[in-house]
Amino acid sequence: MSILSLIIKREFIAKVRNKSFIVMTFLSPLLFVGMAVLVGYLSTMNKDSVTQIAIHDEAGLLKKEFKNDKYTNYTDLSAMPFKIAKDTASKSYEGLLYIPKVTSVQDLKEKVEYISEDSPSLDFISDVEEVIDSVITQENLKVLGFDAEKIDKAKADSSLKLSKFSGEESLKGLNEIKVAIGGLFGYLIMMFIVIYGNFVMRSVIEEKTSRIIEIIISSVKPYQLMMGKIIGNSLAGILQFLIWAIVGTLLFFIASTFLGLQMGASSTMSPEMMEAAGNVDKVAKLQMYFNEITNLPLVTLIISFIIYFIGGYFLYSSFYAAIGAAVDSETDSQQFLLPIIMPLILGVYIGFFTVINDPHGTIATVFSIIPLTSPIVMLMRIPFGVPLWQLLLSIGLLYGTFIFVVWFAAKIYRVGILMYGKKPTWKELYKWLKY
Amino acid sequence: MSNILEVQNVVKQYGDYTALNNVSLQVPKGSIYGLLGPNGAGKTTLIRIINQITMPDSGVVLLDGEKLKPEHVQYIGYMPEERGLYKTMKVGEQCLYLAQLKGMPYEEAKKQLKYWFEKFEIEGWWNKKIQELSKGMAQKIQFIVTILHQPKLLILDEPFSGFDPVNANLIKDEIIELNKKGTSIIFSTHRMESVEEMCDYIALIHKSNKLIEGKLEDVKRQYRSNTFQVGVLTNNIEGLMVHLTQKFTISQTNFKSLNDDLKLEVHLGQHNSNELLSILSQFGQVTHFVEKIPSVNDIFIQTVSK
Numbered sequence: 084m085s086i087l088s089l090i091i092k093r094e095f096i097a098k099v100r101n102k103s104f105i106v107m108t109f110l111s112p113l114l115f116v117g118m119a120v121l122v123g124y125l126s127t128m129n130k131d132s133v134t135q136i137a138i139h140d141e142a143g144l145l146k147k148e149f150k151n152d153k154y155t156n157y158t159d160l161s162a163m164p165f166k167i168a169k170d171t172a173s174k175s176y177e178g179l180l181y182i183p184k185v186t187s188v189q190d191l192k193e194k195v196e197y198i199s200e201d202s203p204s205l206d207f208i209s210d211v212e213e214v215i216d217s218v219i220t221q222e223n224l225k226v227l228g229f230d231a232e233k234i235d236k237a238k239a240d241s242s243l244k245l246s247k248f249s250g251e252e253s254l255k256g257l258n259e260i261k262v263a264i265g266g267l268f269g270y271l272i273m274m275f276i277v278i279y280g281n282f283v284m285r286s287v288i289e290e291k292t293s294r295i296i297e298i299i300i301s302s303v304k305p306y307q308l309m310m311g312k313i314i315g316n317s318l319a320g321i322l323q324f325l326i327w328a329i330v331g332t333l334l335f336f337i338a339s340t341f342l343g344l345q346m347g348a349s350s351t352m353s354p355e356m357m358e359a360a361g362n363v364d365k366v367a368k369l370q371m372y373f374n375e376i377t378n379l380p381l382v383t384l385i386i387s388f389i390i391y392f393i394g395g396y397f398l399y400s401s402f403y404a405a406i407g408a409a410v411d412s413e414t415d416s417q418q419f420l421l422p423i424i425m426p427l428i429l430g431v432y433i434g435f436f437t438v439i440n441d442p443h444g445t446i447a448t449v450f451s452i453i454p455l456t457s458p459i460v461m462l463m464r465i466p467f468g469v470p471l472w473q474l475l476l477s478i479g480l481l482y483g484t485f486i487f488v489v490w491f492a493a494k495i496y497r498v499g500i501l502m503y504g505k506k507p508t509w510k511e512l513y514k515w516l517k518y
Numbered sequence: 519m520s521n522i523l524e525v526q527n528v529v530k531q532y533g534d535y536t537a538l539n540n541v542s543l544q545v546p547k548g549s550i551y552g553l554l555g556p557n558g559a560g561k562t563t564l565i566r567i568i569n570q571i572t573m574p575d576s577g578v579v580l581l582d583g584e585k586l587k588p589e590h591v592q593y594i595g596y597m598p599e600e601r602g603l604y605k606t607m608k609v610g611e612q613c614l615y616l617a618q619l620k621g622m623p624y625e626e627a628k629k630q631l632k633y634w635f636e637k638f639e640i641e642g643w644w645n646k647k648i649q650e651l652s653k654g655m656a657q658k659i660q661f662i663v664t665i666l667h668q669p670k671l672l673i674l675d676e677p678f679s680g681f682d683p684v685n686a687n688l689i690k691d692e693i694i695e696l697n698k699k700g701t702s703i704i705f706s707t708h709r710m711e712s713v714e715e716m717c718d719y720i721a722l723i724h725k726s727n728k729l730i731e732g733k734l735e736d737v738k739r740q741y742r743s744n745t746f747q748v749g750v751l752t753n754n755i756e757g758l759m760v761h762l763t764q765k766f767t768i769s770q771t772n773f774k775s776l777n778d779d780l781k782l783e784v785h786l787g788q789h790n791s792n793e794l795l796s797i798l799s800q801f802g803q804v805t806h807f808v809e810k811i812p813s814v815n816d817i818f819i820q821t822v823s824k
């Protein structure tokens with residue numbers, strides 16, 4: 084067996100046998116699914132309850148306008164004197180909507196009051212305001228001599244139909260779905276880099292503190308050891324992700340059957356898609372969303388995911404390995420970690436805020452080509468279709484940088500693993516490059 | 519006799535600091551070679567260069583006549599001063615792993631390990647983790663790992679630190695045993711008594727330069743001071759002293775003896791020892807007559823403080 088594969092094997096086994104790894108691997112999906120089920124359960128609970136609102140309308144101008152619906156129940160307490168109504172409301176209602184006697188309807192604009200213990204939701208406030216607005220608007224129209232009914236009839240309700248140059252019809256909300264899918268992949272890459280990069284770093288520090296490092300590098304090249312570590316840890320990580328995916332899917336199935344969350348048929352859909360689909364009434368539309376999703380460049384997406392995953396992970400792990408070599412303990416590593424985590428976070432932000440608005444804009448394009456952010460940003464852009472040259476340029480740059488960074492990290496690593504004592508400064512790290 | 523290791527004009531600089539300044543060494547095949555020097559002299563840097571952990575800025579290192587190359591790691595066994603093992607890895611697996619890194623095939627490594635574990639009577643440790651062992655026990659494992667692949671050249675940096683006297687002796691015997699079988703050994707230590715006891719050759723590095731190198735006796739001969747320690751039983755001390763001071767420089771000294779004799783340290787100067795002996799025997803019975811040989815310790819301190 085070659086030296087490199089020996090090292091990879093050892094790193095992999097050391098990682099996989101680790102108790103915290105085993106616990107993490109099997110507990111995380113449980114926790115995750117448990118949380119999802121809990122959240123789902125709680126939100127259905129919330130929807131079931133009807134908010135009871137009391138109305139005290141002194142002039143009787145508005146009370147008829149508030150109609151009961153699924154979530155809110157209005158009760159008219161106008162017959163009671165205001166004080167009693169208020170007391171009653173404070174005891175057995177969520178809140179009291181107080182509409183004082185006004186001389187002109189126009190005064191309603193500012194005089195209506197909502198009294199409650201807890202602050203009401205934004206949705207509720209805007210609903211109430213809408214009712215008041217419509218009453219005042221009707222009144223205004225009447226004053227100006229328009230026929231409100233005719234105006235209502237004259238109102239048009241248009242709906243913009245979206246389609247592509249290729250002819251197929253596209254759907255609203257599709258951007259969100261695309262970003263969600265790309266974002267999921269990008270986010271996975273970021274999480275993987277941060278978690279497993281840290282593992283690599285910890286493993287380097289462990290060899291340093293246990294002082295076995297000098298024995299190892301009298302047998303193998305530091306470069307081999309570093310690469311072995313990076314690859315071995317990533318294999319452990321891939322195994323963990325696979326287990327998560329399998330266990331997670333299984334658990335979702337089990338949970339959905341047990342709780343009757345009606346996920347059976349649509350369990351292949353992510354929650355985002357469910358939500359987007361829920362807004363569309365017609366089944367046909369739902370079908371179209373499905374088609375759109377299957378029409379996404381899935382093969383490109385998965386292949387790119389793998390390419391960017393490997394490139395991005397190796398690039399960042401080399402940084403992590405170099406940092407591990409430079410410091411004596413994990414607490415010393417913070418100073419050096421910050422500049423590494425920054426581009427990752429930047430990538431995620433750009434992905435979620437810029438790509439969704441303008442997937443082919445300058446910022447999104449530039450950051451999907453810069454190697455440090457490209458694994459995340461480019462994956463978010465791919466569902467929107469990316470020109471091949473950009474993809475190739477981005478991948479080429481990523482792997483080019485990767486080779487350079489490995490070379491650079493190996494130098495720091497080689498010197499750092501034999502340095503004990505004080506925490507090096509940036510200046511010293513630079514000097515090590517020349518040793 | 520040819521040399522197992524030759525270091526030729528090796529220079530190593532770290533920034534502005536020169537760790538090794540044009541150092542050359544010759545380690546003869548089959549020797550036990552003591553590499554001495556105060557802390558920070560450059561010993562560790564030199565050893566790391568021999569192990570190809572760091573590269574020299576200039577100069578060459580020859581192992582068995584060949585310029586050092588990556589495959590040579592399997593001919594060298596190295597026990598660094600700062601040593602340790604993977605704490606959470608099992609002893610057996612760890613030894614196998616380290617042996618395979620040195621290029622040993624799995625089966626061969628297992629066979630050798632079995633031999634050594636039986637020899638040291640530690641078969642029961644195979645499935646234990648290093649963190650369950652005491653420091654001394656871990657050091658034994660460390661020693662086995664160092665010699666398992668039957669290196670031609672063994673480099674031991676402070677090999678006895680961490681061992682209790684019993685185990686230190688055990689290791690010492692193993693080292694001598696290996697040496698008898700033909701392994702050349704480089705010893706880097708501060709324990710002068712072990713150098714005195716075991717080494718045939720020594721080299722002294724101080725402030726990045728090699729100051730002394732050679733066969734232990736040759737070095738000592740070079741540092742001899744022509745001084746004798748004598749003991750004599752006499753009634754005429756004053757007469758003896760008068761006679762002695764005419765030719766020699768003398769001083770009082772002390773050494774262990776069963777007699778109530780006069781104990782002197784005599785510097786011969788231009789004269790030879792027979793002249794001294796004849797004067798002494800004229801005045802009484804000579805009970806002690808030994809040339810004072812400089813110890814490695816004396817040589818070390820004398821050279822370093824110069």
